[in-house]
Amino acid sequence: MNHDYQKDISGCGLTGLISKKRRRVSGSSIVKSLCLMNDRGNGLGAGYAAYGIYPDFKDFYAFHIMYDDAGVRFSAEEYLKNNYHIEKIEEIPTCPVKAIPISPLLMRYFVSPLKDRLVGDTRPDDFVVSTVMKVNSEIEGAYIFSSGKNMGAFKGVGNPCDIAEFFKIEEYEGWTWTAHTRFPTNTPGWWGGAHPFTLLDWSIVHNGEISSYGINKRYLEMYGYKLTLLTDTEVAAYMLDLLIRRHGLSISMACQALAAPFWKNIDSKETDEAEALTALRQIYGSALLNGPFSILFGHANGLVGINDRIKLRPLVAAAKDDVVYMASEESAIRAICPSPEKVWSPRAGEPVVVELEKK
């Protein structure tokens, strides 16, 4: 267990939207919303995640990988070829932007695990997680920054508008979008450090610092996660993967583990519920994300927004028709939805859970 790392901290702004009816919305909306909050970042990181963008390859895991150089690409692809059927390889389309003079090599792979690699009762998702952990921690200079199906993350060092232009975000159409502008306080200038952080279908954008990072990290390491990126946000992504996918908790219970109700409030509930919530805190104490945060997490079936338990970071939600918006500031929502039917501020620790309508 490596403890001698330098943790990365950053402030930021975030925004997200979801069309419950799976109407695919152009990326231009989310870009407009994010760019309004330019001042919440410092131009050293921005990113977008979108769901429903790869309908033609929706049954394949879409790996977005950044490489420091072509040599690394060779060894990573060697590894992928040995373990995955690769349906398609392509460069992620980009457009030259003056403000972004250098970028890593950015590749996209649509893959599925080879059947004979799924030993015993390993599920494809588990296999993909182990691939992500392995590549990111063992292949120096290669970083898988997106690994879900029919979704993808696009991120880098730059301000929100430049990163959007660079990745041609406006050309993608998705039913769920999240976006993030970053204010890192130490400047590694590394593309992987930008949000969203993703694992499988989970994508996280996050504002705030998680003061409990140290124990969250060690807790996740107990379950085989390798925390290579040294940011709080990575913790949130893996924690959701652990609690929801591997431990089978509902989204609502997972949120209550991450932003646990106070004992005072648990004690005042009736017996069964108090017992359940007490157990949740007893078992998942190390999963509590303590410190200021607001988080949006997207997944295959919806979008969730959540605050820390004393609401030290802002989060505003709004709704119009079948679309729900969440952002650090109301004006970021109004930039793309001038007159919402409803605007509200979620209470501390109480998640806003939005699910896509069943197909």
Next chain:
Amino acid sequence: MFRSLAPPEYLAKIDTIKCIRCKRCIQNCGWGVYSWGGDKVLINTSKCVKCLRCFHYCPEEAIEIVDSPTRFKSNAYWGWNVIRNIKRQAETGGIPLTGMGSDLPYTILFDNLLIDACQVTNPSIDPLREPMELRTYLGKKPSKASFETGLDGKLRLKEKLPPQIKLKLPIIFSPMSYGSISLNAQKVLAMAAKECGIVMNTGEGGLHEDLFPYKSNVIVQVASGRFGVNPDYLNAGVAVEIKIGQGAKPGIGGHLPGEKIPLEVARTRMIPVGTDAISPAPQHDIYSIEDLRQLIYAIKEATNYKPVSVKIAAVHNVAAIASGIVRAGADIVYLDGFRGGTGAAPSVIRDHLGIPIEHAIAAVDDRLRQEGIRNEASIIAAGGIRSSADAAKAIALGADAVGIATAALITMGCTTCGKCYTGNCSWGITTQRPELTARLDPEVYAERLINLVHAWEHELKEILGALGINAIESLRGNRERLRGVGLDSQTLDILGVKPAGR
């Protein structure tokens, strides 16, 4: 008999002008330092242990106790105690005994660790105005929870947890047996534990009936002497602790001499009055790890599965031992570090065996995590916790709670004179002499101990607030919030802590 060549340690002095001949010093000294000479108090300074009872009870401030100015020639290698012990051994052929934890100047790791605080990027939290949670549950936890929603739409827990010990804050009173300390001292611990919402531990001397009202704040201990152990005793408290070892004397048994076994102690220990109470070095039904499992489950069967704690001294291979203990079924691993206190231990053992608690916590917490079984047992760390800062550091290293004993005794008057084994404690703590124990009014001293716990509670909340976290579980094992100062890189590696500045 020839006069000892080991000179007295202390010099007791009375200012005869100030002295009003009230004789309170004579009454108060349990050691027989003072006697009445007809017109003044006579002093036998060789008996003085510098417990300061006389000083506190002299109404005229006429008494002064100083370190004896008559010393051997100073020598950085052949120190005072070294020479003195040799002389005592030469005179007696015996093993020098001592009380309290080791006072030798080994590096104190706690004093080389500093705690983090928030500035700008994350806010500190005001513990007086905003919620700050210290509640801690000790016991085995499953690795994951499962819930169901009933037909009534209400949330329910599918599988109940094994029993947990609920603590209002992550501090417990460490085991000290009736016999080693007085019943009144145990009452102070019990009353304070109840008031503070924590637990005390009986130690191995059984549970006196006067403590029955405090049962829900008591852990009962089963040690190698099996004193006072019967089914009622096992079921009396909230948990049962198997004592394998003690930080101050790893690998060593205990011996409470017959003269310290008056009627009440004898009754509680379930032995005849005046016989020696001997605790063998090992538990003779545990010669290997599988035997421990056998005893743990024997106790669980007898108690309908109460939590079982296993207390060990922190020794070199503590991580592997703790892992074995957890795999043997213990709900709590109680680690007692090198600095841990004792009523009586050979100095050579106390001062030279074991490892500091800081290393032990780090090693055990790491090992249990590597093996994926950290949730299977809680870790109590004890052995030299002097302050809430030590407690916070121990918890950040990975302990669930800390045990305190010496600090609790200090609230009762103890000055850490280290002569507990003589049974003459003038503060009425480590003695069974009725005229001495009567001095320790449980009500009065419980209040002082409660004050201490409350003060530490406030301090822990202030520390959490500065760290920007509002629940103790976010400090537990959060070594990211500790930094080492002046520690070598290997020690830092073992502690899992970065050096300051990194």
Next chain:
Amino acid sequence: MLEINAKGIYYRDLNAMIREAVAKGEKEIVVKGVNGQYYIGDGLVGNSTITIEGVPGNDLAAFMDGPTIRIKGNGQDNICNTMNGGKVIIEGNAGDVLGYGMRGGKLFIRGSVGYRVAIHMKGTKKQSPTIVVGGTAGDFFGEYMAGGVLILLGLDAEDGASLAGDYLGTGMHGGLIYVRGEVDPNLCGAEVGIGEMDDEDRATLKETLTEYCKDMSLSFDDVMKKDFKKLYPASLRPYGNLYAY
């Protein structure tokens, strides 16, 4: 009257325009098309009136001393931060940490507010701030309150619903909070006393709420139909016994 269209204008440029107009003696400024611009009225001195159409950004009226700002929509976070004087009227809802360390002036909100509103508001005999919230409030309402008057009306709240969140008035050691309805003592900080209204309280309420109702086009009599409870600091030094000397 000066009208400014703020659509798409960066906050520095917008605020420079406003500041320049105020310096020239403009008394009536209307800013249209505002969305998210920070610091409007920040540090502004004088007696101009600024009307804002849209949702202005954070730190509106921070350090302000004198002017009146009316927001015809919702407000965001940190409004009236350390404000010294003047008045802010918000016709919609507003966000978190409003009136932090506010020392004077008024903040009237028609709708509801977020967390930590009126935190560490302070006042003296000479200068005292007032905040009136028409709707409901989040947790930590009036935290560390050291002076001034804080009024919570819950005008559109359902009967029996709690108007304030948890930790109401926690750390309060000065000033008064008036709540239009019952107050659950379990929600109050340990430092808070709950009392009944006296004549002086009624006079304060009448004066403040008459002005509030006029600004918000509400009926004063309707607002006064319900009884108020008064929250006061139980001690000026609530933590006197906390430290050992």
